[in-house]
Amino acid sequence: MERKKKGHIFKQDRARIFKDERSDVYREKKKYKEPTKCPTCGASFIEGRWRWEEVSEQAYKELCPACRRIRDHYPAGTVEISGSFFEEHRKEIMHMIKNLERTESQEHPLERIMEIDTDNGSTLISTTGIHLPRRIGDALNQAYRGELEISYDAETYIRVSWNR
Incomplete structure (x- = not known):
């Protein structure tokens, strides 16, 4: 068996590097x-x-990319909120979400709420960016606890679900 010398530098095998070709269609090249x-x-x-x-x-x-997403009805993220606690505190929670969106949008114009749909006791919030849904989910979990699930689809879409 051959021993390798100390301090030997190995070159990275470039054939093994995976280049992910998926990208956000709303991010301009x-x-x-x-x-x-x-x-x-x-x-x-x-x-x-x-x-x-x-x-x-x-x-x-x-x-801008956010207005193009709104025009095309193509969100970058969604937040689904459900549960009896949410129904009891809907006005307070929605006010908190609107304040978060206002704060985030002031610094980052591409992070906005597209629409809010309510159906059968749950609310679905669609956003133009992937950072706002994460902030909303974290804020809900920090303020009210509950069950928070966050899943990413590559780097172009986020699904946040909060229930209590």
Whole structure:
């Protein structure tokens, strides 16, 4: 049996590296021209990111990824809330969720609630980003405990379920 020398550096076998080709269809491969303003929500693309800043009238016009998701009814995440506790405290919990969305959206314009559907005692919240559902689930669990389940589909979709 041959012994390997100490300090020998092995090169990484590049054939074994897996490149995941899945990507978010709403994440642009190209950069937007600057400044670009979304005609629907008013967010501006400045210095490589979307912000809530005013730009000149001569700015390029293009829908931001969040407005495109809303137009296409294609959420990046969902939060399902159910249970008797939720039914009893619906107004309070929904107020907390709206405040979370307002706070998150002020810093990150692409993180917004698309729609809220109520059906048979459960509520489904669709969002334009993957970070807002996680924040909502964590906030519900921290404030009220309960059963929290979070699942990701690659890096493009998140499902959050909270029940109590």
